[in-house]
Amino acid sequence: MSEGDMTVIKPEMMKSYIWLQTTDGSIQQVEQEVAMYCPMICKENIQKGMGASKNHAISLPERVSTAMLSLILDYCRFHQVPGRSNKECKAFDEKYIRMDTKLLCELTTAADSLQFKPLLDLTSRALARIIEGKTPEEIREIFHLPDDLTEEEKLEPLKNSTDDPRIRLLNRLYARKRRELQEREKLKNAELEEEQNDERSVDDLLSFINGEIGDSKGIKTSKNKKKNRRRKDQQKSTCLYEANEIHEVSSNLNFACPSDELNKFMPSSSLTLKLQDLKDDRVEDMIGFDDEIDPALKEKTDREVEDFARRLNSDWPERMQEILSLGQERRPVPFSINGNGSFRRYASFEPNDMHCSLRPRVEGEC
C-alpha cells in the first residue's frame, strides 16, 4: 500500500479481453467485463465461444461502426460496475446522451442492431425528447427532413389506413337505428327524467342552430383561411367523432347482427349523456393539429356515404332505406358540399318525437 499521489489502489489483476470486429474491418480488444455487458456479445462469447482471440473476433452487425462501438463501450464501461446508485447512473446517462443528433441517430441504429435494450431505450428517449414540444417546422430543421407533403396532403393527414370507413359507416348507421329504437321504447315507458334529458339536449341543439357555430375560443389565429377551414373542420370532425362514437356503441353491443342487438341496450343515462356529448363536441373546436383537415376529406367521406347508401339501397329492402334516411337526417350540421345538398334526396323522415324539432333545422340550413 503506497501513500502520497495515488488515491486509488488497483491491485494487479490478470485481465481478460474479448476481441471485436466492426464492419469497417478494424479489430480491437476490450476488457471482458465491459464487453460482456452487451447481451449480444455475451451470447456470442458464451454460446459460440467467439471473441477469445484475434482470429476469432466477434463480428459486430453492420450498423456498428468503430466510432459507434467506442461510444457503446463507454456506456458499458460505466454501467457494468456493480453497486452504482440510481442517481449516479442517471447523472452519467444525462451527460452521455449529449451529442449531435446525427450521432444520436447512428447510435440508436447501432444499439438496435445489437439489440442492446438499455442503450436503445436511452437513445430513443433522447430523440423523443428532441421531438417533444417542438413545432413541425422546428423538427424538420433539426433532423433535416424534407418538406415533401403537398399542402393538400398536410391538410388531410389523418386518413385512417387501418379502419375500413365503410364498415365504420355501416356501424354508425346501424347504431343510430338501434338508438332510435331504444329511445322510442323509452318514450313509451314515459320516464319523465329521460324526457327532460332529451328535451334538454334538443334545446341545446336548437340553440346551437341559432348561432354557436364556429366557436373558436382559445384559438388565436390571424389567418382567415384557418378559420374557414376550422368551421368546415368541425363538420368533418363531427362526422368522425360520430363515427368513432357509433363504432364504439356498436362494438359495445357486440355488433354481429343488428336485429339481435335490438334487445340489448345501453343504460339510458349513458345514452342520453352521449347525445349531450355529441352536441358538445360539435360546438367546440376539435382541432388537435397545427394544420387542419380540409373539406376535401369531408367531401370524400360524404361521397363514400353516398356510394355506400346507393349500394345498400339496391341490395337491401326498404328497411335499410329507412335507416339511411334517419341517418342522414340525424346529422344536424350545415352542409356545404357541392352546394346541392346531395343528401336531401334521402331525407324522407320518419315521424318521431325525438326528431320532430330537428327537421326544420336541417331543411332550413341547406
Next chain:
Amino acid sequence: MESNSKHQGVDRISKLPDALLCHILSFVPTIYAVWTTVLSKRWKNLWISVPNLNFDEDDLPETYRVDKNRIMNFINRTLSFHGSSDIQKFLLCCRREQDFSAKDFSHIGRWIRTAVRRNVVELDLHLTLDSNTPSREFKIPQSLLRSKTLVVLTVYSNCITYAPTKGCFPSLKVLSISVVWPDTDSFTSLGNFFSSCPILEELSIDLSLRFRDVLNFYISAPLLKTLRISLDHPSSRHWTKYLINAPKLENLCLSDNVLSSYFLKSSVSLVRAEIDFKDRFPCDNASYSDEDEFWGLPDKRLGFSNRATPSLEKFSDVKYLSLSGVPSLLKVHDLPAFNNVSQLELTLYDGDYCELVIELLKRSPKLEYLALGDQYFSCRELFSEHSQDRWNPPELVPDCLLSHLKTISLRGFQGSQDEMEVAKYLLKNSDVLKKLTIYPGMHIPREQWYEQEKLVYKELCAFKWGSKTCRVEFI
C-alpha cells in the same frame, strides 16, 4: 441550428426502420406524436402504429391546457384515428381540479373502455378532482375489471371507487394504487380490492389519509412476490391494520409513519425487507380538531417507538435488510437477531446512529455487504456537531467483521471526524474485507473532493488494515 445546414444536412432519422421510429415515438406524449404526421411523407402515418397512447395534461401545450373541452376533443379524435390496433400502454392523466366534473367521467369511462377493447396491456390512470366537487366518484368500468389482457395497472386518484367482482383482473400481475385524501365512501371499497387479483405478483399501495380515515386491509394474493406499502396518516390514534396473506412473498417495503399493525398470515419466506420509519407527526402545520390528539402527542411518539422495535422481529430472517428513517425510535438493545442478513443498508437521518450500527453489526453474523448513508445524507447528518453521539467502538469486534463482511459502501461522505472513525474501525477490524468504497456527498464540488480524497486516503493508510486484500476506492 444553423440555417445553412438545413440544405446540406442529411436526413438520418428517416432512414431508421418503422419499428424503431415507432419505438421512439412511443416515448413522446401522444399530442406531439400526432403532430409528426405533417413532418414528411415518411412520417405521415407513423404515429398510428405507435402502440402507446400518452395523454398527460402536463405535456400538452398551453393552448390546450386552458381549455378542458379542447383536451377532451383531442383525446376523442386521437382515439378514433388511431384505429383499432392493439394498445400496449395507455396513460391518462387528468388533474383538472378546478373545472373537472363528474359529468366528464362518462368520457373517461369511454376512453378506458376503448383501451380495454384494444387489448391494452398497461394502463396508467391519474385522476384527481377538486375536493369540493360533489358526486365525485368515478367507478372503474366493469370491462376493465374483466380485461383479459391487462397486466399492469397504475392508479392515482382521490375519487375512484373500486367495486371488485369475482373473476376480475384475470391477467393482472402488477398493481399500483395511490390514494390521496380520499372520499370516505370510495375508500372503504378499497379494503377488499386487493384480494381480487388471482395472479398478482407485485402490489404497491400508497395512501395519504386524512385525520379520521380508518381502513383495514385484507391482502390475499397467492402469487404475490413484492409488496410495497406507503402510508401517510396524520393521526396515530387510529392506525391501519393490514392482514397479509401472501405465502410467496419475497420482498416487502414499508414506509409508514404510524407503524400500522401488520399481520403476516402463514409462514412467509421474506427475502428482502425495506423499512422506512417515517416519524412524521404533524407538529408543524396541522390544525387539531381534537385537543386530546394534540396533547397526546408524546405518548403517540412513545407508542410508535414501542411498536417499531418489535416490528422488526417479523423481518429477522431476511437476507437483505434496509432501514431508513429515524433511529432514535428504535430501542437498540431490544433488536432481534438477524441471522440471515447478508446485505444491510442503513439510511438514517438522525445524528445518533452509531449505537444502532454497532448493535446491528453485532446481531448480523453473516453480513457480507454493508452500506451506510445515501447521497444526500452522509453517515453523519449535516448538523452532527450538535449530536452527542460519538463512535464508541464495542469491546468485542462483531462476528461479521471477522468472517463475512466483504464490501462496505460509505455514501455521502464528508470526511468528518466521526466518519473517519467509522472507516478506520472497519478497516482495522475487518479480516476479509475486499473493498471499501467511499462516495462523496452530492453537494461537495468535484475539485474540493479530489483534494479531500487524497487527505482521507493518507489518513486511512496510516495504520495496518485487517484485511490484506482490501482495496479502498473513491468514486
